[in-house]
Amino acid sequence: MSQTRPRVALFVTCLVDLYRPTVGFAAIRLLEAAGCMVEVPPAQTCCGQPAYNSGDRATARAIARGVIDAFQGYDYVVAPSGSCGGMIGHHYAGLFADDDPDYRGRAEALGAKTFELIAFLTDVRGMAGVAAGYDGTVTYHDSCSGLRELGVKAQPRALLAGMKGLALREMAEPETCCGFGGTFCVKYPEISTRMVTDKTRDITATGADTLLAGDLGCLLNMAGRLAREDSPVKVRHVAEVLAGMTGDVPPIGQARPS
Numbered sequence: 001m002s003q004t005r006p007r008v009a010l011f012v013t014c015l016v017d018l019y020r021p022t023v024g025f026a027a028i029r030l031l032e033a034a035g036c037m038v039e040v041p042p043a044q045t046c047c048g049q050p051a052y053n054s055g056d057r058a059t060a061r062a063i064a065r066g067v068i069d070a071f072q073g074y075d076y077v078v079a080p081s082g083s084c085g086g087m088i089g090h091h092y093a094g095l096f097a098d099d100d101p102d103y104r105g106r107a108e109a110l111g112a113k114t115f116e117l118i119a120f121l122t123d124v125r126g127m128a129g130v131a132a133g134y135d136g137t138v139t140y141h142d143s144c145s146g147l148r149e150l151g152v153k154a155q156p157r158a159l160l161a162g163m164k165g166l167a168l169r170e171m172a173e174p175e176t177c178c179g180f181g182g183t184f185c186v187k188y189p190e191i192s193t194r195m196v197t198d199k200t201r202d203i204t205a206t207g208a209d210t211l212l213a214g215d216l217g218c219l220l221n222m223a224g225r226l227a228r229e230d231s232p233v234k235v236r237h238v239a240e241v242l243a244g245m246t247g248d249v250p251p252i253g254q255a256r257p258s
Contacts (some may be wrong), residue, residue: 006075006203008036011067011114014046015216019254023216026243027080027117034077034125043070053182059096063176068092068106076124077114080239081215082146083182085116090149093104116146118214118240122155132244133164136227140168141199141207141222142175156214156238163191163242171204174238176202178219196225210251212238220257222252 008031015021022039031038048063068086071077079085084085089111096104121127138160146152160168179185179195203211211226211233213219223235234251250256 004035005094006036007117008076008078009037009071009074011038011044011047011077011081011084011146013039013079013216015220016080016128019220020053020216020237020249022245023080023237023239024249026245027236027240029054029101029129029243029245030117030121030130031078032238033130034121035128036125036241039074040254041070043049045153047079047087049083049091050182052087052095057095064092064095065103068103068110071110073211076120077110077127078117078120079114080117081238082116082143082150082152082218083214083215083216085114086145086149089114099175107232108253109158109171112141116152116214118151118156118159118242119146119150119152120156127159130159130242130244132242133166134178134210134244135165136210136234137167137169137208138210138241139203139206140174141171141178141203141211141218143213143218144177145201147175148212150193152214156242159242160212160238169208171202171206173202179220180217180220182217191253192221193225195223200225200229200231204231208233210234210241212241214238216252219252223251227253 012024028038047067048060051059054112092107178199185192219235227231236251
């Protein structure tokens with residue numbers, strides 16, 4: 001493994017690919033600034049979490065095999081999502097029983113070198129600051145998987161604190177779930193709506209003009225609710241702000257000016 005210039009594979013995630021490619025480009029910019037050689041394996045697919053959470057272990061196993069095959073040989077695997085990073089890092093090995101020791105061992109090896117983007121930049125690469133600035137007041141939502149499975153909490157705040165022009169105002173309950181939960185919001189829409197309404201109330205109370213988080217699913221959920229409430233709060237993935245790419249695409253849930 002090259003410690004000076006590691007070979008890093010970017011796990012793009014389905015939502016980034018389909019809804020917010022700018023997050024992927026921002027991740028690449030940040031990883032390259034941290035001295036990494038970045039590649040995007042073309043054979044990658046979903047991480048398998050929707051199938052896993054729905055109890056379809058056969059499909060989750062098949063997807064996991066594909067991911068393991070596509071991402072072997074890299075020094076690290078990095079995802080701009082605690083949800084996908086948690087799935088690969090914490091749940092893949094359990095999909096393979098003793099009758100499949102080869103894939104179980106490979107899943108464990110892959111999990112050990114898989115990281116959420118911001119945690120990788122700070123904890124592994126030692127990034128202490130970014131060159132970009134941001135003119136605004138932000139508040140930060142701690143997504144459940146990143147926080148509870150991967151320990152992502154202080155890392156994004158440390159990088160945001162050093163940005164020129166940016167002020168951080170914390171919510172009263174930044175660690176409370178936004179109600180997305182993947183299939184949870186589909187199975188239990190009334191509960192999910194109540195949860196995201198409580199969350200947007202907390203966001204609005206900060207007086208911040210921008211909401212940031214590290215998981216696009218949470219951001220899409222909160223942006224949708226804020227839009228239905230006619231809120232002026234802008235919503236962005238934290239990587240876009242750290243990479244200085246806020247001028248490349250409008251906030252999540254807002255149309256590009258014609």
